[in-house]
Amino acid sequence: METGTGKTYVYLRTLFELNKRYGFTKFIVVVPSIAIREGVQKSLEVMREHFKELYDQVPYDSFVYDPKQLGQVRQFATSNKIQLMVINIQAFDKARAILNQENDRLSGVRPIDFIRATCPIMIIDEPQSVEGDTRKMQTKRSQALESLNPLCTLRYSATHKNPYNLLYVLNPIDAYDLRLVKRIEVASLVGEDGFNSTFVGLKSVDNSKGIKARLQININEPAGPKKKRLFPKWSG
Structure with a gap:
């Protein structure tokens, strides 16, 4: 989707549609940076009432993964409500990440194992940044994504x-035609008898017998400046 066309809104709507039509309740949105993560969180805050009205007040929880609040990961796995976790890739793309370590607060279970058990539907925002170039082979980050x-x-x-x-x-082009992005058009105004600046106009080109071009330029004649058409010829 073209930048500025409501990508975040579209994939959030997708999650609710998947719940409405098929009953799925576990969703993870993976983002490439903390800045984008905060942007998604803000969108969820702003659109919370909108989604509730749109989907018959369906109960749901959304949160940003915080390694200091691992109880949210347990809730993600055990709750019957829609669960939406937003997490940046840096939080689990290395073995030493807290998400990948056994934790006493979770009875010695790794937080990632709670997530894995739910088989969540994953949304990747800006995959070229999250997982890198996977056209030829997997990357460490794409393997980390599979680990969920x-x-x-x-x-x-x-x-x-x-x-x-x-x-x-x-x-x-489609985004422009559908008026999903700003439509910027540039109009110019040139006086018909304005001769204060250089002017060269290309009227036509013919390359059937050498290269010919029909030009229009400003010419200073005895009676004053005027536009005149010329027919210079270059060898092809």
Whole structure:
């Protein structure tokens, strides 16, 4: 999807639709940076009432993964409500990450094992940044994503490196035609008898017998400046 067309809203709506139609309740949104993570969290806060009205007040919990609040991971696995976890890839792409370590507060279980047991549906925001270039082989980050044991993975971006099984495309032209992005048009105004600046106009080109071009330029004549057409010829 083209940048600025509501990608975050689209994939959040997708999660609620998957719950409404098929009953799925475990979702993880993986983002490439803390800045984007905070942006997704803000979108969830702003749109909370909107989604409740749109989906008959369906109860759901959404939270940003915090290694200091691992109880949220347990809740993610055990709750019957829709669970939506937002996490940045740096939180679990290394073996020493807290998510991958056994934890006494979780009865010696690794937090990631709670997630794996749910087979969550995974959304990747900007996969080219989250998992890198996977066109030829897996990356360490793509392997880390697989370690979450997702039921399926949906990727949203305007600049995919590996489109996998492409489902939908919203390119810049379509986004413009559908009025999803700002429409900027540039109009110029040139006086018909304005001779204060250099002017060269290309009227036509013919390359059938050498290269010919019909030009229009400003000419300073005895009666004053005026536009005149010329027919210079260059050897082809």
